[in-house]
Amino acid sequence: MLDALTVTQFISCFIIILTAFTVRGITGFGSGLIAIPLLALMFPVSIAVPLLGILDYISALTHGIKLRSDIRWKQILPLFPFSLLGVVSALYLFNTVDALLLKKSLGIFIIIYAIYSLLTIKPHTHKSIFWAIPGGIFGGLIGALFGTGGPFYVIYLQLQGLTKATFRASIAIIFLLDGSARIIAYSMNGFYTRDIILLILVSLPIMMLGMYIGEHVHTNISQQTMRKGIGVLLLLSGSALIW
Secondary structure: OHHHOOHHHHHHHHHHHHHHHHHHHHHOOOHHHHHHHHHOOOOOHHHHHHHHHHHHHHHHHHHHHHOHHHOOHHHHHHHHHHHHHHHHHHHHHHHHOOHHHHHHHHHHHHHHHHHHHHOOOOOOOOOOHHHHHHHHHHHHHHHHHHOOOHHHHHHHHHHOOOOHHHHHHHHHHHHHHHHHHHHHHHHHOOOOOHHHHHHHHHHHHHHHHHHHHHHHHHHHOOHHHHHHHHHHHHHHHHHHHHO
16 A cells, blocks of 8 residues: 555645644644545545544543643543444444445535534533433544544533633543544454554654644634634535545
């Protein structure tokens, strides 16, 4: 697979990863939403998603360690069993659904979330723990299929009324727990081939640079401006996938 890539494609891949993890460094999430649809223009979804799975896991680990004092375990733990259910369901779909259909479905999902983001829809606080059921199932399912389960976890935490600091810490641990289940599942199904492992190793310093840039930028940009910028980028990438 790597032998078939041109120099331009390699450079494009690294720019996508750098941009995605700069956004993640700023907001605490969003790397998959940006990187997966763009990487899927060059790779099958079954390659792009496991690649981002490892990179997301490592970035979540660094965030979680740094912000561990702000983690809200009471809100996080109920999500986990339902996330596992979603991951198992996704593996079944990976092995039974046509790759082109998966790619177009990803495009539709990305566009819907982009419109949500641009409209700045914010759910009212509703602290019922039962929101962990749909949040966990859809987060695990969409996360394992497309590497983009973050929106469901974000909405769940918004419903719990967390502060900015506790939100960033808690979303990092959610991605860490969810990512562990996904990586184990991908490994058991043979997704981590030699080519993907090489891509991960080459991409690691790019991911770390993006996180470093994002951490230093996030204090100088408003959340609303960042949200709208991501929304426009997602509309373009989702439309490209469907096209």
